[in-house]
Every structure is written in structure tokens, then in C-alpha cells.
Amino acid sequence: MSPVHRTPQRTAPGDRALDPVTFALDRSSPVPLYYQLARHLEAAIQRGALVPGDLLGNEVDLSVRLGLSRPTVRQAIQSLVDKGLLVRRRGVGTQVVHSQVRRPLELSSLYDDLESAGQGPTTRVLRNERIAAPADVAAALGLPEGAEVVVLERLRSTHGRPVAFLRNHLPASLLEPGTVRLESTGLYRLLRAAGIVLHSARQSIGARAASAEEGALLQEPEGAALLTMRRTAYDDAGRPVEHGSHVYRASRYAFDFQLLVRS
Amino acid sequence: MSPVHRTPQRTAPGDRALDPVTFALDRSSPVPLYYQLARHLEAAIQRGALVPGDLLGNEVDLSVRLGLSRPTVRQAIQSLVDKGLLVRRRGVGTQVVHSQVRRPLELSSLYDDLESAGQGPTTRVLRNERIAAPADVAAALGLPEGAEVVVLERLRSTHGRPVAFLRNHLPASLLEPGTVRLESTGLYRLLRAAGIVLHSARQSIGARAASAEEGALLQEPEGAALLTMRRTAYDDAGRPVEHGSHVYRASRYAFDFQLLVRS
DNA sequence: AAGTGGTCTAGACCACAAA
DNA sequence: TTGTGGTCTAGACCACTTT
Numbered sequence: 001m002s003p004v005h006r007t008p009q010r011t012a013p014g015d016r017a018l019d020p021v022t023f024a025l026d027r028s029s030p031v032p033l034y035y036q037l038a039r040h041l042e043a044a045i046q047r048g049a050l051v052p053g054d055l056l057g058n059e060v061d062l063s064v065r066l067g068l069s070r071p072t073v074r075q076a077i078q079s080l081v082d083k084g085l086l087v088r089r090r091g092v093g094t095q096v097v098h099s100q101v102r103r104p105l106e107l108s109s110l111y112d113d114l115e116s117a118g119q120g121p122t123t124r125v126l127r128n129e130r131i132a133a134p135a136d137v138a139a140a141l142g143l144p145e146g147a148e149v150v151v152l153e154r155l156r157s158t159h160g161r162p163v164a165f166l167r168n169h170l171p172a173s174l175l176e177p178g179t180v181r182l183e184s185t186g187l188y189r190l191l192r193a194a195g196i197v198l199h200s201a202r203q204s205i206g207a208r209a210a211s212a213e214e215g216a217l218l219q220e221p222e223g224a225a226l227l228t229m230r231r232t233a234y235d236d237a238g239r240p241v242e243h244g245s246h247v248y249r250a251s252r253y254a255f256d257f258q259l260l261v262r263s
Numbered sequence: 264m265s266p267v268h269r270t271p272q273r274t275a276p277g278d279r280a281l282d283p284v285t286f287a288l289d290r291s292s293p294v295p296l297y298y299q300l301a302r303h304l305e306a307a308i309q310r311g312a313l314v315p316g317d318l319l320g321n322e323v324d325l326s327v328r329l330g331l332s333r334p335t336v337r338q339a340i341q342s343l344v345d346k347g348l349l350v351r352r353r354g355v356g357t358q359v360v361h362s363q364v365r366r367p368l369e370l371s372s373l374y375d376d377l378e379s380a381g382q383g384p385t386t387r388v389l390r391n392e393r394i395a396a397p398a399d400v401a402a403a404l405g406l407p408e409g410a411e412v413v414v415l416e417r418l419r420s421t422h423g424r425p426v427a428f429l430r431n432h433l434p435a436s437l438l439e440p441g442t443v444r445l446e447s448t449g450l451y452r453l454l455r456a457a458g459i460v461l462h463s464a465r466q467s468i469g470a471r472a473a474s475a476e477e478g479a480l481l482q483e484p485e486g487a488a489l490l491t492m493r494r495t496a497y498d499d500a501g502r503p504v505e506h507g508s509h510v511y512r513a514s515r516y517a518f519d520f521q522l523l524v525r526s
Numbered sequence: 527a528a529g530t531g532g533t534c535t536a537g538a539c540c541a542c543a544a545a
Numbered sequence: 546t547t548g549t550g551g552t553c554t555a556g557a558c559c560a561c562t563t564t
Contacts, residue, residue, distance in 0.1 A: 030560090032533060052501055058549060069535045071334070074550085082345070084463055087499050090550045091543030097462070098501015198524045199360070200347050206517035207470035207488040225470040225488040236350050238315055238361020254469035261461045293541090295552060321530060332554045337531090353531045354562025 020049035021056060022065050033068060037076035045085055045096055052098040056086070059094075084260045111156070111186030120158060125179045127153035130172050137169045140232045140243040148172040154182065155217060162218045164248040174241065187242070196241055201233040205255060210247075218249050225250045283312035284319060285328050296331060300339035308348055308359055315361040319349070322357075347523045374419070374449030383421060388442045390416035393435050400432045403495045403506040411435040417445065418480060425481045427511045437504065450505070459504055464496040468518060473510075481512050488513045 023040050025033055044050045056062065056077070063073045077094055080086045088094045111121055133141065133149040141149065152168040168187060170177075175194050177187065191198065206228045215222040227248040233241050286303050288296055307313045319325065322340070326333045340357055343349045351357045374384055396404065396412040404412065415431040431450060433440075438457050440450065454461065469491045478485040490511040496504045 034533080060549090069537090071536090072534060075533090087462065088550060089499075089543080090541070091548070093549060098497070199350070200524060201522045202520075203522060204517050204519045205468055205490075207490045207513035209486075209488045223472075223486060225472045227468075227470045234361070236352075250470035254467050256467045257465075259464045259466055261463060297552080323530090332556090334555090335553060338552085351531060352562080353560070354529070356530060 020044040034075040055093040124155045141240040168244045203231040283307040297338040318356040372449035372451040387418045404503040431507045462499045466494040
């Protein structure tokens, strides 16, 4: 049996040289074996060597061919199942998911979103200073009211036209973001560069009509529909790291993502 | 050493009877052992027996105390790490995450959302018929243009006031949803009851101003800000199962969820 | 130096689906 | 009946963090 099958069946004999599953592991690398395998399979899927519906060979054969134990192979496969790229069916096998999977919803910055969409975002920092925390911000960040926080206000544009107005608050003890850097990258990248590891975020997406000031900033008429997003991000230890309150031009932006069903 | 530690340190001696980690496994149950352990730990966290910051005992001790192998214990712990309830640090240990974790974003139906919030949703079915698929729907569902689909239009309310207008299209071959059932439950529950297993969905959230008809339906003035959601859901085999195009009153609804950072 | 999680092995038996 | 993934064991060695 050849290790990859198309529906309803099999590849031509002599395909083993093109077998997209078997490959050379680097056992001297510090990269874990299961991770090497996962990346290899993912690449094979991305470049189309494994087509939706294809069955991977069964796990036992696979582990023999690769010289790995079955649990290690399973660990690799499981990570791709978790990503939504593969589906396992008992008694059937493991196959590549049919639908075009895009990335699941990530805690990504708007900057990265726009950049990866080739939108060449620009940022104008309107405000960057230390203030006493307003009540709602203090509550969101778990700080005593009046504690010192950094407030950032930024206008993000693509193609010279505004997309979003971003207001963020950070505990002043955490980071003193430089205005210059903020104009050339995203806040989350600055946090990561400062060694702050994000773990989770609580987020709320809504809509409302634009105020006169918001309209002026975003070049929308007063009363235009805006998307709003409020988010508090936490680090590994559960400490609030950042609270953001953003508004987006609905005519130029939407939240777009893939969900996986919890199982 | 007692198995649970508070910061900076330990519970009183004699606490072993209250040890929130050790418990009795049911080896005769068909429920997997790792799953029993995961549920037990999750319950201990939810009821506060394990407090944020608490360290679980190390994995080797734990497996000995529970009479399980270490991989099985790891499998249980890993599932809770994936859920965002626990954090592991090499050289340190596994501890309960500080922040209050709510559920991550799920592919849940609005009906379930409102019901679990105690809002007692009601549904009025405005339309339930078979039609030839419009071009955009056919494209989303991967059907030839003009193929037969079921179109549903529903108005969902809580406390007697409308919250959302839901328009859904399904391949007619898949399901013939009964209007009566649709008034008493959510579409996704009907799909599940029909044996349709959802796997993933592609979703886009935006905003726009209400049209005159939308305003009349939702009891909002024309031009009011509305939240919009377009979603296509897929089953295990990657077949499109449903396409929804919904509008929500921004004054009464927001998308509210927790994100975990991919790692 | 000691203790933790991270990785890996080489088996075993079971549950489920398809032929 | 056969083949698949699902679960589980009892070890091993390594990398990292803290003392």
C-alpha cells in the first residue's frame, strides 16, 4: 500500500519517491522530532502535495517508515488536528480537511493584520503620555484608581486614508513605548520585544454611530456606523498587560477569521 | 511535601484529606482516565479548591499518587493548558492561571448564547422555503448557481424586544428544518440532532447603518449602527453546511469572547 | 545540585468503522 | 474480519529554572 490515497483510491505504483509524507528527520537538531514532522506535513499540505481528502498512511506504518515511535507520530498529527488541517476518524484514517483553512482567530495586532494583507499600514501617534488611570481603565487593568498608566492614541491608515483610531492604556511600570517605534510597528510587537509574553485576552466587538470628533478623525460623517473593539490582554501570570479601546471604519475594515468547533 | 502550594508557600499539615488533586478514578468506566482527571481538576479550579497561582504537584508525584502513568497525567494537564486554565513552566511547575478565564470563542449559536445568559430568547420564523440559490449564496456553499437551497429568515428577541435578524441558507439536500422546531431552539442544535457534525466556520464581523426595513424589523431608527456577521460553516469532510448573514442591534448585542495566544 | 516539565521509546489492549 | 485511531503503561534522557 502506498501511504497516500486519493479518493476513491491510490496513487500509481512507483510514487514512493514522491511520497509527501516520508522525509529525512534531523536527529541532531534541537528541534523536536514531532515538530519537524508536523512542519513537514503542514508544508506538504500548503504546497498542495497533500490535497484535501488525501488519507495519510496509518500511524503504525508511518512511525515505521520514519523511524519514530507511534506516540511521537501521534503528537505531530494531533498538533495539526488542533490547527484544523487534519481530521481523524476511527476505523477510517487521518485525512486532510477539505475546506480552505485560514488562520484561526489570533490575538494579532491590527498592524500585523494589515501588513500581512499587503496594506502597508502607517501610524500617527496622537498622544503618548503618563496619566492617572480613569476608573474604567483601572478596573480593567486591576490597578487602584488613579494609578499611573501610559495612554496611547494612534491613528492607523492604509493608502493614506484612516482605518482605525486606537486608544490603549498600559501600566506605567510595564513599558515606556517610544513614539518613534510606535510609528513603525505595532504595539504587540513592542511588548514582545520587551519580553512580555501574552497569554490570553478578553475581547468585545460591537458597533456604534460615530461622534463628531471620531468622524473628523476617521473621515466619516457624524453618525456613520463604526466597529468597536475593547480588549484586555493578560500575560502568563494572569497580570493585565494592556487595555485597548478601538474604533474602526466599518466601510474599510471587518474582523475576519476562522473558528474551529470545540470537541 | 503537600501537593498544592499557595504563593509563597504551602498548606497546613494534615490537609491531605482535602487535597484537591488526588481523587478516586473509576477504572471500570468507559470514560478515559485522562479525561476523568481533567474534569476533576477543572472542577477543582471552578469551585475554588484550586486558586489562581496554586502549583499542582509535579507530574511524577501526581502519577504515583493517582496510580497513573506520567503520559496519562500529562495528557490531562495538557488539555487544561490548551483550554487556558493552566500554565506550565519548565523548572517551575504547573500552576493555575490567574485571570478569570471565560470560554474561548466558540461556534455557538446565538440562541445558546442568549439562553446561557438567562435571556430566554424567542424566535419568530419569518420565512422558511426552498428557492434557487442566489449567486453569492451558491458561491459560499459551493453549489452551482440556481441550485435548490432552503432559506430561513428569523427574528430573535429577548424580553419581547428584537435583538437580531437572521438569514440563513442551507443546501436543500441537507435538512428540511421544521418551522415549529426553529421557534423553540437554535439552528445549530437542529443540525446536530440531524447528525451533522460541524467542524469549522469562516466568519466576518462588520458594521453598517440600518436600512429602513431593517430598522422597522429591529425597532431601530433608519441609519442606526448595526453589527453584521456573515458565516459559512463546514462539516468534517469540508462540505459547506450553512451560510448565514445576520444583523444585530448594536445597542443590545456585542460579540464577547476570550482569546488564547497561539504558541 | 536538585527539581521541574519536554521529549521519546516500544510495546499493549480496546473501540469503532468498513468490507 | 480487518484496519484504523484511542488509550495506557513504565520506563528513559534532556533542557531549563531555581536554590
